[in-house]
Amino acid sequence: MALLPMIPELLKQLFLEPATNKFPAKYLPSSITQFLREVNEGKVGMNPPVKLPLRFRGKIAYEREACTGCTLCAKVCPAHAIDILPETKRMRIWVTQCIFCSQCTDACPKNGLSMSEEFLLADEDRYSEQRIVE
Numbered sequence: 001m002a003l004l005p006m007i008p009e010l011l012k013q014l015f016l017e018p019a020t021n022k023f024p025a026k027y028l029p030s031s032i033t034q035f036l037r038e039v040n041e042g043k044v045g046m047n048p049p050v051k052l053p054l055r056f057r058g059k060i061a062y063e064r065e066a067c068t069g070c071t072l073c074a075k076v077c078p079a080h081a082i083d084i085l086p087e088t089k090r091m092r093i094w095v096t097q098c099i100f101c102s103q104c105t106d107a108c109p110k111n112g113l114s115m116s117e118e119f120l121l122a123d124e125d126r127y128s129e130q131r132i133v134e
Helices: 006-015 032-041 072-076 103-107
Strands: 060-062 082-085 090-094 113-115
Touching: 060 090, 072 082, 072 103, 103 113
Parallel strands: none
Antiparallel strands: 060 113, 082 090
8 A cells, every 4th residue: 555655756757868978978988087088089889968957167277367366265165175286376276186166266366267168077097187286
């Protein structure tokens, strides 16, 4: 008797479209990082991702020309993902530490930081150029 209320919900869910992304490739590749490398080189294609929601918070984009070196972004970062380089009055953002909270973009007085729509950030090398924003 307890299953009867669940049956209409089950039937409804069977015919709805999934709310998540399909796996990027038609078949599971032998190496995900090799697959992503080939995508970047244009050798293979990916399934198009689900449309990103408004105000999506992806990888931080940094405009060096707009930055004045005020260090407000580093002060408000709860994850301590931003290092200030004092010799150049610029910053280094460690994407592996970032929690994508967008507090640094809100604190920046010159709009030198913004949240991009880039979200495929997996990499084997913690110190690769994709994982560090300078």
